Every structure is written in structure tokens, then in C-alpha cells.
Amino acid sequence: MNTKQKKLTKKVVQHVLLSLFTLIMLYPLLWMVGSSFKESSEVFVKAYQLFPDEWKFSNYSEGWRGFAGISFSTFYKNTFIIVILATVGSILSSTVIAYGFARINFRFKKMWFAIMMGTMMLPFEMTMIPQYVMFNYFGWVDTYLPLVLPTFFGVPFFIFLILQFMRTIPKELDQAARIDGCNTVSIFTRIIVPLVVPAMMTSAIFSFYWRWDDFMAPLLYLQTPTKYPVSLALKLFSDPEAVTNWGAMFAMTTLSLLPIMIIFFIFQRYIVDGISTSGLKG
Amino acid sequence: MGQETTNLETNIQNEKQVPISPKPNKRPKRKRVGADIDNRMGYLFISPFIIGTVILTLFPILYSLYLSFTDFNLIGTPEWAGLDNYKKMFTGGDMLFEKSLGVTFFYAGIGVPARLVFALLVAMALNKVIEAAGVYRTLLYLPSIVGGSIGVSIMWRQLFGTDGALNSLLTMMGLPTHSWLGDPDTAIWTLIVLYGWQFGSSMLIFLAGLRNIPKTFYEASSVDGARPIQQFFKITLPMLTPVILFNTVMQTIQGFMAFTPSFIITNGGPMNSTLLYILYMYQNAFEYFKMGYGSALAWFMLLIIALFTALIFKSSEYWVHYEDN
Numbered sequence: 001m002n003t004k005q006k007k008l009t010k011k012v013v014q015h016v017l018l019s020l021f022t023l024i025m026l027y028p029l030l031w032m033v034g035s036s037f038k039e040s041s042e043v044f045v046k047a048y049q050l051f052p053d054e055w056k057f058s059n060y061s062e063g064w065r066g067f068a069g070i071s072f073s074t075f076y077k078n079t080f081i082i083v084i085l086a087t088v089g090s091i092l093s094s095t096v097i098a099y100g101f102a103r104i105n106f107r108f109k110k111m112w113f114a115i116m117m118g119t120m121m122l123p124f125e126m127t128m129i130p131q132y133v134m135f136n137y138f139g140w141v142d143t144y145l146p147l148v149l150p151t152f153f154g155v156p157f158f159i160f161l162i163l164q165f166m167r168t169i170p171k172e173l174d175q176a177a178r179i180d181g182c183n184t185v186s187i188f189t190r191i192i193v194p195l196v197v198p199a200m201m202t203s204a205i206f207s208f209y210w211r212w213d214d215f216m217a218p219l220l221y222l223q224t225p226t227k228y229p230v231s232l233a234l235k236l237f238s239d240p241e242a243v244t245n246w247g248a249m250f251a252m253t254t255l256s257l258l259p260i261m262i263i264f265f266i267f268q269r270y271i272v273d274g275i276s277t278s279g280l281k282g
Numbered sequence: 283m284g285q286e287t288t289n290l291e292t293n294i295q296n297e298k299q300v301p302i303s304p305k306p307n308k309r310p311k312r313k314r315v316g317a318d319i320d321n322r323m324g325y326l327f328i329s330p331f332i333i334g335t336v337i338l339t340l341f342p343i344l345y346s347l348y349l350s351f352t353d354f355n356l357i358g359t360p361e362w363a364g365l366d367n368y369k370k371m372f373t374g375g376d377m378l379f380e381k382s383l384g385v386t387f388f389y390a391g392i393g394v395p396a397r398l399v400f401a402l403l404v405a406m407a408l409n410k411v412i413e414a415a416g417v418y419r420t421l422l423y424l425p426s427i428v429g430g431s432i433g434v435s436i437m438w439r440q441l442f443g444t445d446g447a448l449n450s451l452l453t454m455m456g457l458p459t460h461s462w463l464g465d466p467d468t469a470i471w472t473l474i475v476l477y478g479w480q481f482g483s484s485m486l487i488f489l490a491g492l493r494n495i496p497k498t499f500y501e502a503s504s505v506d507g508a509r510p511i512q513q514f515f516k517i518t519l520p521m522l523t524p525v526i527l528f529n530t531v532m533q534t535i536q537g538f539m540a541f542t543p544s545f546i547i548t549n550g551g552p553m554n555s556t557l558l559y560i561l562y563m564y565q566n567a568f569e570y571f572k573m574g575y576g577s578a579l580a581w582f583m584l585l586i587i588a589l590f591t592a593l594i595f596k597s598s599e600y601w602v603h604y605e606d607n
Binding site (some may be wrong): 011014015018021022025026027028029031032035044045046047048093096097099100101104105106107109112115116119121122123125126127128129130131132133134136150152153154159184185188209212213215216220231232234235238240246249250253254256257260261264265268271272275 | 318319321323325326327331335341343345346349354404407410411413414418420422423424425427428430433436437438439440441443446447450451453479483486535539541542563567568573576577580583584587591
């Protein structure tokens with residue numbers, strides 16, 4: 001009886017400590033959500049308070065009006081255009097490239113594979129200056145082309161993820177399909193693609209949330225405010241010297257995180273599996 | 283059987299000059315290997331990758347090497363400047379370069395180990411809990427999901443602001459407040475805390491690593507009388523070293539590349555105490571349009587990353603434990 005009680009106490013202590021720790025870790029986010037419902041004058045007066053005395057939902061409609069006559073409808077629309085195009089581009093191209101690496105033998109394959117793994121480690125920041133000079137020369141500054149077009153040439157992390165998944169599909173399937181008259185291309189479209197949909201989903205989810213968060217590329221390339229995505233618009237909207245309506249600022253900040261949180265809660269299984277199995281970034 | 287004999291024959295025919303080996307049937311079966319190679323299809327499928335790498339990576343990286351020896355300012359043509367940019371960096375001609383390098387090493391030097399240790403401790407705690415582990419895991423991963431976004435940086439700025447939540451909490455508890463973002467000594471710490479706060483993806487990787495350690499290892503050592511702390515250093519840590527290695531490399535690169543937090547929260551200030559290297563590079567290239575100098579900065583950082591990655595991999599011979607040896 002005594003040992004049973006001891007075990008129970010240990011468990012309760014464990015859960016209390018973990019819940020407390022989780023609460024502290026989530027405090028900043030909770031504070032942000034709470035502040036988004038506070039009266040502007042109340043935000044910093046009782047800043048420690050998580051929840052407002054009076055819930056002010058109009059912060060959201062006031063914030064949505066945006067700035068300089070451009071509402072957040074425009075910014076969200078822009079973000080969705082960029083995110084969807086870039087995600088479609090990266091998934092299509094990465095799947096095609098992964099198939100080449102996974103199923104076809106060709107000369108210098110090992111070398112190309114090593115180059116691909118190398119580019120996966122190479123951060124965007126290291127090529128952003130020459131890329132900017134190049135895209136500027138093409139006249140692509142202030143268009144979405146520099147943000148979207150590069151994704152159509154494959155994203156190394158997604159190629160790797162899909163490739164690993166393809167390797168688990170038995171080669172006998174390909175051989176059987178070949179006997180039935182399929183060629184290399186139709187094996188890809190009819191046999192492989194339907195089977196790697198889960199890995200494509202994982203990649204699409206990662207792509208969605210990276211592009212949603214992306215700030216550097218829009219900052220470099222976009223100049224006209226009507227073309228801004230949410231991330232860049234939020235930077236201007238929250239400029240400490242210009243903000244007077246703090247409640248509205250918190251409301252728009254909270255709203256900008258909502259889509260990635262929703263995607264995360266719905267598809268977290270894919271994200272967790274993607275990170276755990278590939279052991280790569282997130 | 284028939285195929286084997288033809289192979290044997292072709293082998294002998296093809297290599298007339300070579301003295302016939304005593305065991306000709308051990309020669310590689312050329313015909314079969316040849317049939318598997320499909321250069322045309324292979325290159326067709328990976329062609330997007332090759333085109334992309336050449337245009338978007340290889341050419342830019344070489345072009346930026348060239349730019350780093352010029353004074354290009356985006357208008358007109360690049361003028362050759364020889365080693366001027368590098369001289370400016372290394373002969374004390376640019377105090378901010380040294381400052382930003384120091385800030386970045388401090389930031390990554392504390393932030394990366396802190397994040398990894400934190401991630402490991404939380405992963406171990408979660409590994410012990412059976413009920414609701416998934417709920418904790420999800421909630422603790424949330425900061426990593428949103429952490430890189432602009433919204434969180436904005437929130438962080440208010441959190442540590444003079445009348446932010448932290449100071450408000452301190453006042454409530456009767457403790458002295460502080461201008462966290464205004465003091466050059468503390469501003470960088472707010473960024474390091476933000477970095478450490480996003481420990482989620484490392485935690486997930488460690489958690490997966492912990493689950494892969496066979497339970498029998500612990501049971502056997504318990505029978506032998508090993509205490510938990512001994513088990514940690516003799517079983518858990520060695521078994522996790524391959525995972526730790528990979529995490530260290532990826533997180534170190536990510537640490538060196540940090541930009542958004544310092545850009546949004548402090549914009550490098552106060553007194554350049556949070557001037558991270560990439561922010562300084564960005565300012566040079568895109569605020570002063572010194573593309574040549576910016577390229578030199580980028581190339582130097584590329585060498586640092588390569589050096590650190592090589593050092594970490596080289597040192598791994600001494601501390602990474604692989605199960606097969």
C-alpha cells in the first residue's frame with residue numbers, strides 16, 4: 001500500500017512540475033493573446049495580467065483596417081498567393097528530383113547527391129546578395145518571381161525527405177509494373193507518386209509554415225506596400241514610433257500566428273514524424 | 283545458366299590482352315550493370331535540381347566571390363578594388379565588423395549549448411512520463427513553430443519593454459525593474475532567451491533518440507547496481523551522441539544566421555550590443571548598398587561556418603559513439 005501511494009505521489013509531483021514548466025514556456029504566447037483583447041490603455045498598465053478586465057473584440061476589426069489605406073485582406077491575400085505557389089513548386093519539383101535519385105542509376109549520381117546534401121547545409125543568407133544583384137538585373141525586384149520561382153528547382157530538405165520515403169517502397173513493385181508495360185515515367189506517375197503522398201504532405205506542411213514565416217526575402221524584394229505579405233506588413237504596422245493602438249497591434253500579431261498554429265494542431269503528426277525521422281531542422 | 287555462359291564468353295573476348303584469370307566466373311557481369319544505367323532518364327528527372335543549383339547557388343556563390351573584390355554599389359559596373367574590402371575587415375578599419383563578430387559568437391556560443399541542454403533535459407523528463415506525454419510534447423513544441431516568425435519577435439519586444447510584462451511581474455513581486463532592451467549588457471540576453479525558448483525541434487529529435495535506446499540496457503545496469511546519474515553518463519549520453527552531433531551542426535549554423543530577432547527587437551542597438559553578423563551584412567548590402575563589402579562579409583561567414591562544421595565533425599571521432607564499434 002505504501003509503495004503504491006509513493007508511486008502516486010511521485011506521479012502527481014511529476015505532472016504538477018511539468019504543467020508548471022509548460023505554463024511558463026507558454027506564458028509569452030498567452031500574454032500576447034490576452035493583450036490582443038485588452039483596451040489599448042490597459043495593455044501596459046497591468047501588463048502582468050494575462051486576461052483583460054473587459055474583453056475588447058473590436059481590436060481585431062480595428063487592426064484589420066491596416067495602414068495607409070491598405071487593409072490586412074490585401075496582405076493575407078498576398079501571403080496566400082506566395083505560400084501556395086511556392087509550396088506547389090517545391091513539392092512538384094522535389095518529388096520529381098527525389099525519384100531520379102531514388103530509382104534511376106546514372107553516371108555521377110553520388111556526386112550530385114553529395115552536392116544536394118551540401119546545398120541543404122548552405123544557408124540562404126550566404127547567397128542572398130549575389131541573388132539580389134542577379135534578380136535586380138532581370139528586373140524582378142518588386143515582383144513575386146524571386147520568392148516563388150526558385151522553389152520550382154527543388155528544395156534539398158524536401159528532396160531528402162521524399163527520397164527517404166521512396167526508399168522504403170519495395171523495388172519489386174517497379175519491376176512488376178515494368179513487366180506490365182510501364183516505362184520509367186509511368187512507373188513514377190502511376191506507382192510511386194500515389195505511394196509517397198504522406199511524405200509530400202509532410203513537405204507541404206513544412207513549406208507552408210516556412211513561407212508563412214518568411215520575412216527576409218519579402219524584405220529584400222518587395223517595395224510596393226500593396227504587394228506586401230503579412231510578415232512584412234506587420235513590421236510596419238508594429239513600428240514602435242508609429243503605434244498608438246496597442247490592442248490592435250497585438251490583435252494583428254496574434255492573428256498572423258493563427259494559421260500556422262491551426263496547421264500545426266491539425267497536422268502535427270506529419271511534422272513530428274518529419275523531424276524525428278529525418279533528424280533535421282524544423 | 284545460358285546467360286552466365288554468354289557473359290563468360292564476352293568477358294574473355296573483351297579482354298584478350300589480359301592474361302586469363304584462373305577464376306573467370308568471378309568477373310563483374312557487365313551486361314547486367316549496363317542495363318540498369320539510364321543516364322538519359324536520370325538526368326531528365328534531376329534536371330530541375332542541376333539547373334537550380336547552377337543558376338541559384340553555384341553562379342551566385344562564385345559571383346559573390348568576385349563582388350567581394352570590387353566596390354559594387356548596385357548602380358553602374360563593379361570596379362575592381364583588389365583586397366580593399368578584406369583589408370578593411372582585418373586591419374581594424376571597421377570596428378563594427380569586429381563588434382558584430384563578437385556579438386554573434388557570444389549569441390551562438392551561449393544560445394546553442396543552452397538550447398541543446400534545455401532540449402535534452404525536457405526530452406528526458408517527457409520520456410519518463412507515460413500519461414499525456416503527447417500533450418506536453420505538442421504544447422512545448424509550439425514556441426518553435428511560431429518562434430521564427432515576425433509576430434513573436436514583435437511580442438518579445440513588448441514583453442521585455444520598459445512597461446512590458448516582465449517588468450510588470452517584477453513590480454508586482456516587489457522586485458526592482460530594469461530596462462532590459464535599453465541596457466547594452468542585458469539586451470543581447472533577451473535575444474538569447476528567445477533563441478533558447480525555441481528548443482522544440484531539438485527536443486523532438488532527442489525524444490526520438492531516447493526512444494531508440496533499448497530498455498534492456500537500463501534494466502541490466504540496474505541489476506548491477508548503477509544509479510540513475512551513472513546510467514545517464516554511461517548509457518543515455520553515449521547512445522545519444524550521434525543525434526547530438528547532428529543537432530550541434532545544424533543549430534550552430536542556424537545560430538550564426540540569426541537575423542529577424544535583432545532586426546525587429548533591437549535593430550542592433552543599444553550601442554551595437556545586439557548587432558548580429560547577418561544584420562550587419564544586411565545593413566551594408568541593403569541599406570548602404572555596399573554589395574562588394576557585403577559579399578566579403580558573406581564569404582568570411584561562409585568560411586567560419588565551414589570551419590566550425592569541419593571542427594565539429596572532426597572532433598566527433600573522440601566523443602561520438604556508434605553502436606557498431
